[in-house]
Amino acid sequence: MKKHNFSAGPCILPEEVLQKAADAVINFNNDNLSLIEISHRSQPFVDVIEKARSLVLKLLKLENKGYKVLFLHGGASTQFLMTAYNLLQNKAAYLNTGTWSTKAIKEAKLFGELIEVASSEDKSFNYIPKGYDIPTDADYFHCTSNNTIYGTQMKDFPEVSIPLVCDMSSDIFSRQLDFSKFDLIYAGAQKNMGPAGTTLVVIKEAILGKVNRAIPSMLNYQIHIDKESMFNTPAVFSIYVSMLTLEWLEDMGGISFIETVNQQKATLLYEEIDRNPLFKGVVAKEDRSYMNATFTLINTKLTDKFDTLWQKANINGLHGHRSVGGYRASMYNALPLYSVQALVDVMKELERNA
Numbered sequence: 001m002k003k004h005n006f007s008a009g010p011c012i013l014p015e016e017v018l019q020k021a022a023d024a025v026i027n028f029n030n031d032n033l034s035l036i037e038i039s040h041r042s043q044p045f046v047d048v049i050e051k052a053r054s055l056v057l058k059l060l061k062l063e064n065k066g067y068k069v070l071f072l073h074g075g076a077s078t079q080f081l082m083t084a085y086n087l088l089q090n091k092a093a094y095l096n097t098g099t100w101s102t103k104a105i106k107e108a109k110l111f112g113e114l115i116e117v118a119s120s121e122d123k124s125f126n127y128i129p130k131g132y133d134i135p136t137d138a139d140y141f142h143c144t145s146n147n148t149i150y151g152t153q154m155k156d157f158p159e160v161s162i163p164l165v166c167d168m169s170s171d172i173f174s175r176q177l178d179f180s181k182f183d184l185i186y187a188g189a190q191k192n193m194g195p196a197g198t199t200l201v202v203i204k205e206a207i208l209g210k211v212n213r214a215i216p217s218m219l220n221y222q223i224h225i226d227k228e229s230m231f232n233t234p235a236v237f238s239i240y241v242s243m244l245t246l247e248w249l250e251d252m253g254g255i256s257f258i259e260t261v262n263q264q265k266a267t268l269l270y271e272e273i274d275r276n277p278l279f280k281g282v283v284a285k286e287d288r289s290y291m292n293a294t295f296t297l298i299n300t301k302l303t304d305k306f307d308t309l310w311q312k313a314n315i316n317g318l319h320g321h322r323s324v325g326g327y328r329a330s331m332y333n334a335l336p337l338y339s340v341q342a343l344v345d346v347m348k349e350l351e352r353n354a
């Protein structure tokens with residue numbers, strides 16, 4: 001029986017997507033060739049990447065609004081430097097909400113002045129700063145919508161007159177937002193879209209062309225736009241599986257549908273964390289993530305008992321990030337409600353037997 005997979009990334013994908021992906025690796029489109037042994041420029045693959053692009057725009061409601069969809073290499077981590085390389089002429093404003101923001105800031109500093117508008121580092125990143133000022137003369141504002149490691153999530157985004165750049169690696173396609181407020185969104189595929197290997201970039205083309213420096217081709221958004229993500233060989237398998245996952249999401253009812261399910265899952269777990277006297281949540285309640293719930297045992301002497309129980313219950317991937325400890329339940333789109341129920345049942349069982 002398939003495990004209840006709470007892994008933070010790479011992470012759970014829908015069963016039917018995995019089955020279709022497995023089939024395509026052997027025999028794609030009944031053409032007696034594998035998906036991963038045909039040219040990325042052949043029509044069958046061009047159809048795949050076009051479908052993936054159009055599904056991204058459709059699901060995010062960004063059709064005909066001047067956005068381009070790219071599938072790039074190098075993970076979200078390469079976007080930390082690529083955003084700055086392409087957009088930072090003088091100075092940029094960043095909100096620091098955790099490990100990933102900190103890494104983005106470090107890279108951007110290589111390219112110009114960096115204004116950290118606010119940081120939650122003073123409290124181990126257990127909340128989202130609010131009420132900060134963003135300089136209107138910055139080249140752009142960068143934030144991280146969901147902090148995968150700490151379990152906080154931005155519920156509101158500041159109104160800005162400068163380009164808004166967002167790392168949405170761990171909550172893209174999970175909730176309804178006005179995505180047209182953002183000028184550049186990036187996300188590593190492996191959290192909510194597909195397997196590791198490709199990185200989604202959704203960019204408003206009009207924000208480009210404003211920096212003076214020469215940009216190496218592989219790091220130049222305009223080149224990838226002009227070449228339709230085929231400047232070099234794209235990550236064909238990862239893009240194909242991402243396309244399947246987006247199709248699955250679309251068939252189920254899109255983001256508005258999955259948002260409801262995601263809220264049900266998160267509510268079920270957070271209610272148990274708050275009710276059960278053995279556990280406590282790690283982050284400020286109003287900033288809790290619907291994707292990654294972080295919690296700890298109040299009495300760490302129960303650790304072995306709890307770990308044995310959840311592992312026996314066929315649960316995978318519940319340990320917190322190595323930098324934080326405790327527990328983290330990642331509840332991405334493909335995780336079913338019954339998996340969260342299985343975890344809640346184990347927490348109740350521990351309470352009865354403690």
Ligand SMILES: *Cc1c(COP(=O)(O)O)cnc(C)c1O
Pocket residue numbers: 009074075076077078100144146147148167168169170188189191
């Ligand atoms: C996982 C993650 C990253 C890093 O992604 P890579 O693809 O491994 O570079 C960056 N930002 C966020 C929010 C993440 O969750």
